Amino acid sequence: MSGADLDPHGxxxxxxxxxSVDEVELAEELAGAGITGTGATASADxxxxxxxxxxDALVLAQQLGMWIARAPELEEDVALGNIGLDLIGHAxxxxxxxxxxxxxxxxxxxxxxxxxEWRNAWLFEQPNGDFAHTIARQLVAATYLVELYAALAESTxxxxxxxxxxxxxxxxxxxxxxxxxxxxxxxGTEESRRRMTVAIADTWPYIxxxxxxxxxxxxxxxxxxxxxxxxxxxxxxxVIDAVMAEAELEPPTGRTAFxxxxxxxxxxxxxxxxxxxxxxxxxxxxxxxxSW
Amino acid sequence: xxxxxxxxxxxxxxxxxxxxxVAATVTDPEIPVLTIEDLGVLRSVDLGDDGAVRVQLTPTYxxxxxxxxxxxxxxxxxxxxxxxxxxxDLVLAPAWTTDWMSEAGKQKLRRYGIQAPTGNAxxxxxxxxxxxxxxxxxxxxxxxxxxxxRFGSTSCKALYECRDCLEPFDYFKVL
Numbered sequence: 001m002s003g004a005d006l007d008p009h010g011x012x013x014x015x016x017x018x019x020s021v022d023e024v025e026l027a028e029e030l031a032g033a034g035i036t037g038t039g040a041t042a043s044a045d046x047x048x049x050x051x052x053x054x055x056d057a058l059v060l061a062q063q064l065g066m067w068i069a070r071a072p073e074l075e076e077d078v079a080l081g082n083i084g085l086d087l088i089g090h091a092x093x094x095x096x097x098x099x100x101x102x103x104x105x106x107x108x109x110x111x112x113x114x115x116x117e118w119r120n121a122w123l124f125e126q127p128n129g130d131f132a133h134t135i136a137r138q139l140v141a142a143t144y145l146v147e148l149y150a151a152l153a154e155s156t157x158x159x160x161x162x163x164x165x166x167x168x169x170x171x172x173x174x175x176x177x178x179x180x181x182x183x184x185x186x187x188g189t190e191e192s193r194r195r196m197t198v199a200i201a202d203t204w205p206y207i208x209x210x211x212x213x214x215x216x217x218x219x220x221x222x223x224x225x226x227x228x229x230x231x232x233x234x235x236x237x238x239v240i241d242a243v244m245a246e247a248e249l250e251p252p253t254g255r256t257a258f259x260x261x262x263x264x265x266x267x268x269x270x271x272x273x274x275x276x277x278x279x280x281x282x283x284x285x286x287x288x289x290x291s292w
Numbered sequence: 293x294x295x296x297x298x299x300x301x302x303x304x305x306x307x308x309x310x311x312x313x314v315a316a317t318v319t320d321p322e323i324p325v326l327t328i329e330d331l332g333v334l335r336s337v338d339l340g341d342d343g344a345v346r347v348q349l350t351p352t353y354x355x356x357x358x359x360x361x362x363x364x365x366x367x368x369x370x371x372x373x374x375x376x377x378x379x380x381d382l383v384l385a386p387a388w389t390t391d392w393m394s395e396a397g398k399q400k401l402r403r404y405g406i407q408a409p410t411g412n413a414x415x416x417x418x419x420x421x422x423x424x425x426x427x428x429x430x431x432x433x434x435x436x437x438x439x440x441x442r443f444g445s446t447s448c449k450a451l452y453e454c455r456d457c458l459e460p461f462d463y464f465k466v467l
Contacts, residue, residue: 040383075451079443089354091383154380162385166354169387169467170447177442 022193035091041099041161043241047101048119048216049226050160051109052149052265060141061083061087062280063128067090067169072131079190083138093163104118111284115274116267121205122260125273129199131193135181136199142175144210149231156224178242186247204252205259211236212262308339313348313357314373318365321444322358325404333362335383344377345370350388352446352467380434390467402430406449412424427463429454440462 006113042050048091054136071077095106100210123141149171152164185196211229213221244251283290303309315337316329328334330348335348347366351359363380370378390409393401398408407430426435436454442465444451449462 003458075441076442078445082443082447085355085357086353087355088352089356093354158385162383162387163354166351166384166387169356169389173442173465180442 025082040097040157042097042101042157042159044101045216046157046160046225047098047105049220050094050098052121054091054098054109055118056124056141056145057087057094058091058137059118059120059124059276060137061091062087062276063124063137064134066128067134074108076131080134083174083177086167086174090163090167090170096160099165107284115269115277118267118269118273118277119265120269120273121206121209121262121264123203125264125270125276126203126206127272129202130187131194132195132199133202135178135185136196136203138174138178139182139240140203140210142171142178143236143243144232145171145276146175146239147235148229149225151227151232154224155226160225175239182243182249183247185276186249195267196247200249201252205273208263209260209262214262214263214265301369303337303339303439305339308337309341311345311373311375312337312399314375315366315371318369321361321365322403323398323404323406328362328366330394330397330400332388332394334366340388341378343375345375345379347378347380348383349380350383355447369404388467390464395462401453405430407452407460407461408419408463427452429457429459430461431459432457437461462467 017086061084064080064087067080071080080087091104091110095109097103099109123137124138126133130135146168149164149168151166153161156163156166182196185192187193211233213230215226216224221228221231240251303312311420315334316327318328318334319335320326320328320331331352333349333352334347335350337348338346341345347370349359349363349366350445358414360380360407363382367378368379370452393409406429410427427437428435429437429441431453432454434454436455438455439450440453440460441451447465448467451460452463452464453460
């Protein structure tokens with residue numbers, strides 16, 4: 001696997017301020033590891049599951065970061081940046097945990113995996129599009145994540161339960177943000193309503209993939225470790241339907257041109273992930289071990 | 293305002309209490325009037341028989357960029373106070389809520405110009421559209437305020453404006 005032969009932390013720890021820490025024995029996790037959660041080591045299966053969740057969060061965070069300085073108003077630069085930051089926090093905890101199974105660090109997983117090794121669903125790698133497309137993607141993503149983390153907080157895996165309990169209230173704010181914008185755009189001008197309608201239609205084909213069960217999650221759900229994605233669908237639909245009704249929007253009906261079917265969990269991705277990873281990983285790969 | 297109901301028990305042992313008091317001098321780099329004790333971020337301080345100090349901090353938000361600075365500051369504060377073997381861990385469970393902020397901390401926040409969280413941490417919002425309690429202006433105490441942005445200068449704060457004194461202010465969101 002990538003990253004095994006790297007020494008990403010050869011550099012001096014950069015402690016802020018003008019204090020010398022030569023004499024201090026730094027704890028292992030001070031050298032860049034994220035939140036320890038429970039200090040537990042993940043099983044191979046739990047690590048794969050954490051990788052899926054962590055990749056969803058990290059890819060979405062990277063997309064949202066692209067809006068900073070480009071959003072329709074300053075408050076949205078800040079809001080989308082902050083939402084992305086929350087997601088980075090979730091991704092760090094999840095990737096840190098995923099890495100414990102294979103002796104890799106969160107940065108190894110973020111910067112040294114190639115496209116086929118990413119496990120995010122296709123929804124998260126879809127481009128930002130216009131502001132309405134980003135909001136539609138946020139509405140679907142945050143509604144799904146609220147249900148996921150609320151259920152995962154009951155996991156028998158203490159680390160996943162802790163990460164989820166922390167994350168659920170944050171993604172609740174994200175869902176509220178997306179809901180308010182959906183209502184505002186749908187109820188705004190003719191143009192904003194048209195764009196929101198198009199964005200909903202373009203985003204809907206990616207919903208089903210979020211709720212696909214496969215052997216891994218079925219096995220982990222039986223142990224109480226993971227949440228069965230299909231079990232989240234009714235609650236997700238109820239929330240989305242309520243928002244659609246409030247916005248007086250019609251969710252797309254009938255068969256769309258295609259339906260994303262779950263390839264993301266196996267490392268099969270759309271053409272959008274490669275360029276996103278290239279931008280995200282370029283610095284780490286040009287300067288291995290650099291720290292700031 | 294009533295005192296938050298979540299107890300963070302101070303160490304009983306006087307020696308551990310001294311280490312706690314050193315760690316409790318560290319402030320939030322984003323909100324320098326608040327110590328990590330005021331915030332409820334300082335979870336526990338344990339002193340081993342061999343003099344090793346183990347500190348547990350808990351993040352306010354998952355992605356809070358100030359956490360690593362606070363962790364380093366705790367490490368340095370204890371090292372400078374003469375503790376040779378110090379370890380600081382970030383723990384997620386049980387998850388931090390704004391209920392853990394001390395009453396003293398809330399008063400300091402208000403004096404600093406940031407309105408403290410109103411009410412207790414909610415369970416998940418009921419229904420897709422959330423109700424918002426009125427937030428008092430920290431400068432003139434008017435309730436005639438409005439939210440400009442749910443996400444303010446940091447993840448933990450929203451941006452408000454007061455319609456009476458016309459000043460903008462930050463509100464520390466309930467989590």
